[in-house]
Every structure is written in C-alpha cells, then in structure tokens.
Amino acid sequence: xxxxxxxxxxxICQRGTSLTIQCQVDSQVTMMxxxxxxxxxxxxxxATANQGSEATYESGFVIDKFPISRPNLTFSTLxxxxxxxxxxxxxxxxxxxxxxxxxxxxFGPGTRLLVL
Amino acid sequence: GQSLEQPSEVTAVEGxxxxxxxxxxxxxxxxxxxxxQHDGGAPTFLSYNALDGLxxxxxxxxxxxxxxxxxxxxxxxxxMKDSASxxxxxxxxxxxxxFGPGTRLSVLP
Numbered sequence: 001x002x003x004x005x006x007x008x009x010x011x012i013c014q015r016g017t018s019l020t021i022q023c024q025v026d027s028q029v030t031m032m033x034x035x036x037x038x039x040x041x042x043x044x045x046x047a048t049a050n051q052g053s054e055a056t057y058e059s060g061f062v063i064d065k066f067p068i069s070r071p072n073l074t075f076s077t078l079x080x081x082x083x084x085x086x087x088x089x090x091x092x093x094x095x096x097x098x099x100x101x102x103x104x105x106x107f108g109p110g111t112r113l114l115v116l
Numbered sequence: 117g118q119s120l121e122q123p124s125e126v127t128a129v130e131g132x133x134x135x136x137x138x139x140x141x142x143x144x145x146x147x148x149x150x151x152x153q154h155d156g157g158a159p160t161f162l163s164y165n166a167l168d169g170l171x172x173x174x175x176x177x178x179x180x181x182x183x184x185x186x187x188x189x190x191x192x193x194x195x196m197k198d199s200a201s202x203x204x205x206x207x208x209x210x211x212x213x214x215f216g217p218g219t220r221l222s223v224l225p
Binding site: 033041042043044045048058092101102103104105106107108109110 | 146147149151157158159160161164166203205207212213215216217218
C-alpha cells in the first residue's frame with residue numbers, strides 16, 4: 001500500500017486568492033489523481049497527473065482554475081486559483097495500485113479548504 | 117455515460133447485519149470496489165469484485181452480478197465504529213474511477 005501525505009491539512013482563505021496543495025507519496029507512482037469532495041457528497045475527479053506530461057482534466061474543470069504540477073514520480077501539487085466560496089471543499093490526492101485484476105486507490109488525508 | 121446509485125442512508129443496531137446496495141449503468145468495467153470513509157477521514161479501500169459472486173473479508177463481504185448491473189456490500193456483526201459513509205466505485209474501460217453518491221451508515225447501540 002502507498003502512504004500519502006498532504007499539506008496543508010486545512011486552510012481558511014480569502015476570496016480572490018490562490019492556494020497550492022502539496023501531495024507526497026512514499027513510493028514512485030505513474031499516475032496521481034486529484035479529487036474534490038464537497039460536504040456530505042461523493043468524490044469528484046478533478047484531473048489525472050502524469051509525470052512529464054500535462055494533467056488531464058475532467059469535464060467541468062480547467063487548467064486555469066486548477067493548475068497541476070507533477071515534477072517527479074512521488075510529488076504533485078494542485079493550485080486552486082482565484083478562489084470563491086464555492087471552492088470550499090475537501091481536496092484529496094490519490095494513487096492507484098494494481099494487483100492482477102484488482103485496482104485499489106489510496107487516498108491522502110485531504111486538505112479542508114474554507115473560502116470566505 | 118456511467119452512473120451509480122446507492123441508498124443515501126441506512127440505520128442498524130449493533131450486532132446486526134446490513135446490506136448496502138449499488139446499482140450501476142455503465143458499459144464494460146474492470147470491477148466493483150467499495151470504500152469506507154469516516155467523518156473527517158480519507159476514503160479507505162474495503163473490497164473488490166472483479167468477477168461475479170461473493171468476496172469475503174472478515175466481517176465484510178461484497179457481491180457483484182454483472183448481468184443484473186448490481187452489487188452490494190454486506191456488513192456483519194455491526195460495531196459502532198462501522199458508522200461511516202460507504203462508496204461503491206467502478207473503473208470503466210479506458211476511463212477513470214467513478215464513485216457512487218455514498219451511503220451513510222449509522223449504527224445504534
């Protein structure tokens with residue numbers, strides 16, 4: 001299994017500002033995923049980050065709003081830009097692990113963001 | 117597209133058995149996964165069904181029937197610590213994970 005850490009664990013930000021969330025994995029992984037989870041809701045995939053290439057964004061999410069970096073195989077950042085109260089959410093990074101036909105996703109502890 | 121449906125809430129008492137259903141509308145996928153998430157925590161993997169049938173892991177079992185587009189998570193000998201949200205998820209071929217809306221399980225003493 002993978003051990004994932006995220007920084008910061010929580011933050012309170014003013015609207016119009018930006019926050020960069022860091023995700024560190026204890027092993028080298030090809031793909032890293034960024035999710036958003038609003039209170040009481042399910043997980044929504046924002047984008048997939050591969051090392052050495054641009055992130056792939058899901059419908060409804062754009063690079064200008066959520067720029068992602070993936071400088072190496074153990075680290076990624078997600079920036080939430082020009083924040084508004086609607087961006088208040090939990091942001092989670094994850095990695096996948098395949099054993100035969102079984103895929104498991106391991107999640108970081110999340111970053112709880114409140115935008116005022 | 118693909119979508120998954122789960123009951124929004126389930127309530128049961130300690131020691132009981134509870135079944136959380138997941139129905140889906142999706143074209144081919146690798147398997148059906150289940151994740152548990154406690155309040156304030158991250159989702160953690162519980163169970164996976166690549167093939168039809170029952171998979172058992174301790175007090176938790178999971179079932180998949182591809183012909184019925186249906187699966188479930190069965191929790192036995194419920195404990196208070198099982199109070200959490202439970203998500204089913206699939207990985208459609210050539211696409212990323214899709215999570216269900218989640219079922220909030222409350223275990224009462």
